[in-house]
Amino acid sequence: MAGRAFVSRFSPNRTDPAVLEAIFVQRERLAEIWLERLRDSILFGAKHHLLAIGPRGCGKSHLVALLVSRLRKDTAIAERVRIAWLPEDETTPSFWKFLLRILRALNAEYKDEFPPPPRDQLADAADDSRTAVLTEYLLTRLGGRTLLVVIENLDDAMRGLKDEGQKRWRAFLQEYPVTATLATAQQLTEDVSDRDRPFFGFFQIEHLKPLTADEALSLLQKIAAQSKDADLVGFLQTPTGRARVRAIRHLAGGSHRVFIILSEFATRERLDDLVTAFEELLDELTPYYQERLRWLPDQQREIVEFLCRQAQTVPVKEIAVELYLSEQTAAAQLKGLKEKGYVVGASVGRESRYELAEPLMRLCVEVKDPQLEPIRLIVDFLRVWYDREGVEVMLDRLPADAQMERRYFDAALRAYRPGVPGPVEQALKRDLAAARASGDPEEMVRVLVELAATAEDSDRCTAVARELFDLGRHSEALAAYDRVVQLNPDKAISWYSKGAALYNLGRHTEALTAVNRAIELNPNDSFSWRDKGVTLLILGRYRDALTAVERAIEINPNYGVAWTLMGHALDRLARFTEALTAYDRAIELEPNPAIAWIGKGDTLNTLGRYAEALTACDQAIELEPDSAEAWKNCGRAQLGLGQFAEALRDLHQSLKLNNSDAGAIESLTETLILAGDWNQAESKLTIRFQLSRSDVNPARSWHLPDVITAILRASSDRAMWAYRVSRLVQIAADAKRLSDVADSLVRSLTRPAYAEVSLETLDAWAGVWQEVAKRHPDLSLAVRLFGVGVRYLKAKDERVLLDLLQEERAILRDLFGLAE
Amino acid sequence: MxxxxxxxxxxxxxxxxxxxxxxxxxxxxxxxxxxxxxxxxxxxxxxxxxxxxxxxxxxxxxxxxxxxxxxxxxxxxxxxxxxxxxxxxxxxxxxxxxxxxxxxxxxxxxxxxxxxxxxxxxxxxxxxxxxxxxxxxxxxxxxxxxxxxxxxxxxxxxxxxxxxxxxxxxxxxxxxxxxxxxxxxxxxxxxxxxxxxxxxxxxxxxxxxxxxxxxxxxxxxLPPLSRVDAIELARRLIAGEGLNVEPGSVAQTIADETEGYPYFIHLIVSRLAVDSLLVTPERVRELIQRVLIDPNDPWELKYYRNRIAWLYPRDGSLPLVLLDAIAVAERPVKLAELQESAEHAGEGDAKKVREVLRLLVLDYYLSRDAEGGFAFRLPFLRQWWIHDRELA
Incomplete structure (x- = not known):
């Protein structure tokens, strides 16, 4: 760690203002508004009195120091104000002594401008006369400028002033409106909140909220960045880093001071500084919390002490039983404690559960002598900040004389119990429950990701990964499965699940590797073979896919899904009859064979057995009325049967269910052309070419070649062909998708339409395309291939292919299924 | 401003x-x-x-x-x-x-x-x-x-x-x-x-x-501000704080919800400034709701409940009975109805009911309209009272 920025734990006014600005979090808006209020007080007649309330270490002084520094930096403002920043912990037994404190602070800051007041006029005088003298003196020295009194621990000052002093101060502020106040207090006391007190409603009060986990993270990141601690910055960006900060937030509350201390030791290897820092913190906080406890009535105090000993929220009933109180009494006392800010409660169903509002209050019941027993808070910190292995490594590295550190690491190690969730996991689970209750999906995912990153148990991590997967967050699920296989690399199911996540992310090759690993570990798992088959189908490796699903069926002959996949593989391999058999077997075995029926319908369409295809599709629709694929196949069957109206109805239904299926749009276009509605067809073509490439289905569902042949079939007028072909080409060119047309033109050679027309018609049709290609050179190659293909169709003589180069020839050979 | x-x-x-x-x-x-x-x-x-x-x-x-x-x-x-x-x-x-x-x-x-x-x-x-x-x-x-x-x-x-x-x-x-x-x-x-x-x-x-x-x-x-002046104050404060306000009736909402108490108008606008969100009438009401259930009780409304015992030491539960009855009513409540509520709660002394109501008006809990109906002087105090007393 290079050149750590100095951030004072207890006195932000000793920290460089530039650093204070750089590490300021959470309260930017408040600081901005309060600065404006103070500027107004300094420059105009209005005088604002601002009071920030929050427990020790919550960043009050940071806010104050920042505001004062900003005021001092503004020279126009600085000239118009005199700032009396009163030292903390001085007593204020009366108003005239309060005025003396102000004058002393002004003297410390502005030296001769505010010399000490004349002692002779104060000695032997009555208090009210002293007040008059000091008031006069102060006003004279101010010379019309605004006085800004900065006072921390306002509650202490108010207590000291008592009713009389408070009334004098209030009268001073009202009679001489030259003073603004910037104050802090640890809690809201009756002196400012009770309507019968002089300062009721006088201050603009801001209850400073503790840091949230995200804000704590932001604070640590800023300190790390300020200290140029790249390691810490990097670590805090990882889910593990975030999870640990979250856990510390639960352990210690959102205290700024705790996180500032943490920032100091986060990447250090030695603990001595940390222990010292925490001991100082405890020294400061313990009496504060003990005093706060002492203010409570007995029953409330008992409840708080009980909650100090609990590690989680506790239902009212349990509190009542443990403390021998009636449930009604316990509830009433808890309500009082909630109002006083000692506890926070939440309802789970009809049950109210409570916990400490400030977790650091647990210090009250902590061991008082850290020499005898390690401080639990530090032990818990170690458990949060290091995993078990980390603690063991630290222990091994300790020199023989590091007794104190050994005590702490031993204690941390002893606290790990197999099967019992550690503090990080506990914290994350609480946040997960809160995110679920508030219905915040993004927070849920964040917590799940952190749970996975910090999981020590592969089963628990698997459960988290599965939840992420079920939420459709495949990328996060994949990271979780990575952790699962890291925790237990020999578990087939983990690799299988990882493969599924990769598959859903479209990373098919990696998915195949993962599923292969699953098969290596458990070769007899039909699910893994099935997934391998699916992945290979996507990768276009139909033969390998067939082998994989055959293996799945070998393991489990009654595995319906595998039979469906076998149908798909055989269909892609053009083994249509066998595909139909496989689909039929799947239909027998599957409880819901909709996909098998869809596949069967598709194959039957390919075979031109449209009536049977229609029956298959009807079966599919009966099982899954919302299947766009089934409706599309139905539409294509109707088209095959020449039933254009029914085809249009079914294809519209398909597109209603999935409006981005390019195949369905193409089929609809084809139907519209054949039904004589060219204008509608053109508008569908425009939509089709606007679909992004990833939405365009390749291969089997590619029907643009049918659109091309539909133009031929729909008319015998060459001029009409020329117009429609040029429109088709222009629409594709406008969408920069001319290559789709080129590819489809060549593919159209295999369509039965060409077998049904005369040779002259074929020549004329090819001629139309040659004309169009003159205006669109990108089509030249395709049109040339198409021309040769037409000649082949006419002559059925392979020698015509010799007019093409070898690679070009290969394309047509492949298309016509000709052997080399 | x-x-x-x-x-x-x-x-x-x-x-x-x-x-x-x-x-x-x-x-x-x-x-x-x-x-x-x-x-x-x-x-x-x-x-x-x-x-x-x-x-x-x-x-x-x-x-x-x-x-x-x-x-x-x-x-x-x-x-x-x-x-x-x-x-x-x-x-x-x-x-x-x-x-x-x-x-x-x-x-x-x-x-x-x-x-x-x-x-x-x-x-x-x-x-x-x-x-x-x-x-x-x-x-x-x-x-x-x-x-x-x-x-x-x-x-x-x-x-x-x-x-x-x-x-x-x-x-x-x-x-x-x-x-x-x-x-x-x-x-x-x-x-x-x-x-x-x-x-x-x-x-x-x-x-x-x-x-x-x-x-x-x-x-x-000294009465609270008139509605017109309360709206004007709210409007000036909104402008002075540069709040991002939805065009429409935000100033009116603030004026109405605070019944023209300038302190509360300042308080609400100051809170809205810190929150830094688009301000709508709903948001104003939401803010007030939030304040009413805030355990810190930033507006010190507990005072209205706590001082009852001190203000009316000889009147037992009668002040609470009357305030509860007025809080849950959707419109100002007439004396006869309140006497009925008091009787139902075992406080049948009609003279005492009248006297306590008079004091509740003097102590700024209630106001009385021209037709003699009693209502909470501050709308949000009524809401808080319902919340705090857990009235349905």
Whole structure:
């Protein structure tokens, strides 16, 4: 760690203002508004009195120091104000002594401008006369400028002033409106909140909220960045880093001071500084919390002490039983404690559960002598900040004389119990429950990701990964499965699940590797073979896919899904009859064979057995009325049967269910052309070419070649062909998708339409395309291939292919299924 | 103009009070005034505005006497204020001269200051007070002006004197002030306004005087801002804070929800500024709802519940019964219905019901409409009451 920025734990006014600005979090808006209020007080007649309330270490002084520094930096403002920043912990037994404190602070800051007041006029005088003298003196020295009194621990000052002093101060502020106040207090006391007190409603009060986990993270990141601690910055960006900060937030509350201390030791290897820092913190906080406890009535105090000993929220009933109180009494006392800010409660169903509002209050019941027993808070910190292995490594590295550190690491190690969730996991689970209750999906995912990153148990991590997967967050699920296989690399199911996540992310090759690993570990798992088959189908490796699903069926002959996949593989391999058999077997075995029926319908369409295809599709629709694929196949069957109206109805239904299926749009276009509605067809073509490439289905569902042949079939007028072909080409060119047309033109050679027309018609049709290609050179190659293909169709003589180069020839050979 | 709940406002920022102030000056033509209002309605701001620009023919001084804890101290505060005005008066200050001290180091002006040694003996505070006021009245009469002293927080002072000294001493202050108001020498050129954070009726009960020392002053109630002025205040604060406001009725919503209490208007706008979101009427209501259930009780509404026992020690649960019945009703509740509710709760004394309702109005819980129906004075107080008392 290079050149750590100095951030004072207890006195932000000793920290460089530039650093204070750089590490300021959470309260930017408040600081901005309060600065404006103070500027107004300094420059105009209005005088604002601002009071920030929050427990020790919550960043009050940071806010104050920042505001004062900003005021001092503004020279126009600085000239118009005199700032009396009163030292903390001085007593204020009366108003005239309060005025003396102000004058002393002004003297410390502005030296001769505010010399000490004349002692002779104060000695032997009555208090009210002293007040008059000091008031006069102060006003004279101010010379019309605004006085800004900065006072921390306002509650202490108010207590000291008592009713009389408070009334004098209030009268001073009202009679001489030259003073603004910037104050802090640890809690809201009756002196400012009770309507019968002089300062009721006088201050603009801001209850400073503790840091949230995200804000704590932001604070640590800023300190790390300020200290140029790249390691810490990097670590805090990882889910593990975030999870640990979250856990510390639960352990210690959102205290700024705790996180500032943490920032100091986060990447250090030695603990001595940390222990010292925490001991100082405890020294400061313990009496504060003990005093706060002492203010409570007995029953409330008992409840708080009980909650100090609990590690989680506790239902009212349990509190009542443990403390021998009636449930009604316990509830009433808890309500009082909630109002006083000692506890926070939440309802789970009809049950109210409570916990400490400030977790650091647990210090009250902590061991008082850290020499005898390690401080639990530090032990818990170690458990949060290091995993078990980390603690063991630290222990091994300790020199023989590091007794104190050994005590702490031993204690941390002893606290790990197999099967019992550690503090990080506990914290994350609480946040997960809160995110679920508030219905915040993004927070849920964040917590799940952190749970996975910090999981020590592969089963628990698997459960988290599965939840992420079920939420459709495949990328996060994949990271979780990575952790699962890291925790237990020999578990087939983990690799299988990882493969599924990769598959859903479209990373098919990696998915195949993962599923292969699953098969290596458990070769007899039909699910893994099935997934391998699916992945290979996507990768276009139909033969390998067939082998994989055959293996799945070998393991489990009654595995319906595998039979469906076998149908798909055989269909892609053009083994249509066998595909139909496989689909039929799947239909027998599957409880819901909709996909098998869809596949069967598709194959039957390919075979031109449209009536049977229609029956298959009807079966599919009966099982899954919302299947766009089934409706599309139905539409294509109707088209095959020449039933254009029914085809249009079914294809519209398909597109209603999935409006981005390019195949369905193409089929609809084809139907519209054949039904004589060219204008509608053109508008569908425009939509089709606007679909992004990833939405365009390749291969089997590619029907643009049918659109091309539909133009031929729909008319015998060459001029009409020329117009429609040029429109088709222009629409594709406008969408920069001319290559789709080129590819489809060549593919159209295999369509039965060409077998049904005369040779002259074929020549004329090819001629139309040659004309169009003159205006669109990108089509030249395709049109040339198409021309040769037409000649082949006419002559059925392979020698015509010799007019093409070898690679070009290969394309047509492949298309016509000709052997080399 | 920025939101400044509880702070000291610039005089120009005290809006919606001009008509009320004009009426006060009108009242001063013939009498002194006891100004009554709930806390945070803006009494002190009104006094400061009156003092900043008195009409021709008047000399006004604002004195926060809450700081005084003895009759002597009170007299000295008045005398010091008077002395400031006597500086430069071409006639020797006959009555106050004996109280002057030499100038402070670095100053040429004598100052009015009493050291421990010089302090008048017990009882002479009356002389000091009378001398100071008579000097000032005489001086101002010469230039055709009458004097008005605006005594802020007088009840606090009387309470402190009654507790620290004795109730008789507090009563004596009231009697001296009454004598000054009615004096042949000073009375015609002298008026006073008294007001404070606690009701004068509580102090009079403490002082326990039968002489009715305030029956010669006119009681005036400072109302919250009119709806028009409340909307204008909200509008100016919204503009001053540069809030991102949805066009429409945000200012009206703030005015209506606060019933025109300027403090709460400032408070809400100040909160909205910190929240930094688009402000809509719904958001204003949401903010108020949030405040009402905030365990910190930022508006200290618990006070309304807690002081019931202290205000009405002899009335048992009757105040709560009445307030509960009014809180859950959707419209103002008539006396007959409230008597029925009280009877149902075993509090059948009709006279007592009427008396408690009268006090609840005086203590700013309730208001009564022209048709005699009782309702909570503040809409949000009613909401809080329902929440706090867990009423359905």
């Amino acid at each position: 920025r939101a400044n709940p509880g702070g000291v406002l610039d005089i120009a920022d005290i809006i919606g009070r001009d008509e009320f102030i004009a009426r006060m000056w009108d009242v001063f033509n013939w009498n002194s005034v006891s100004l009554e209002a709930d806390r945070r309605v803006g009494k002190t701001s009104v006094l400061r505005k009156m003092c900043a620009a008195p009409p021709a023919g008047w000399e006004a001084a604002y004195l926060d006497v809450g700081k005084a804890h003895s009759p002597t101290e009170f007299a000295e505060i008045v005398a010091a204020e008077v002395f400031k005005r006597l500086t430069g008066w071409n006639r020797p200050t006959v009555r106050l001269a004996e109280y002057l001290s030499p100038p402070m180091a670095g100053s040429v002006e004598p100052i009015f200051r009493l050291t421990g040694r010089d302090r008048p003996r017990d009882g002479s505070w009356k002389h000091l007070l009378t001398a100071a006021i008579e000097d000032l009245v005489e001086q101002q009469t010469e230039v055709g002006r009458r004097v008005v002293l605006l005594f802020d927080e007088l009840p606090w002072m009387l309470q402190a004197v009654a507790i620290r000294d004795n109730p008789l001493a507090a009563a004596e202050i009231l009697h001296v002030l009454r004598a000054l108001r009615q004096s042949w020498t000073a009375g015609r050129g002298f008026r006073m306004l008294i007001c404070g954070s606690i009701g004068m009726h509580h102090v009079l009960r403490l002082v326990d005087t039968y002489a009715a020392p305030l029956n010669d002053v006119t009681k005036v109630m």
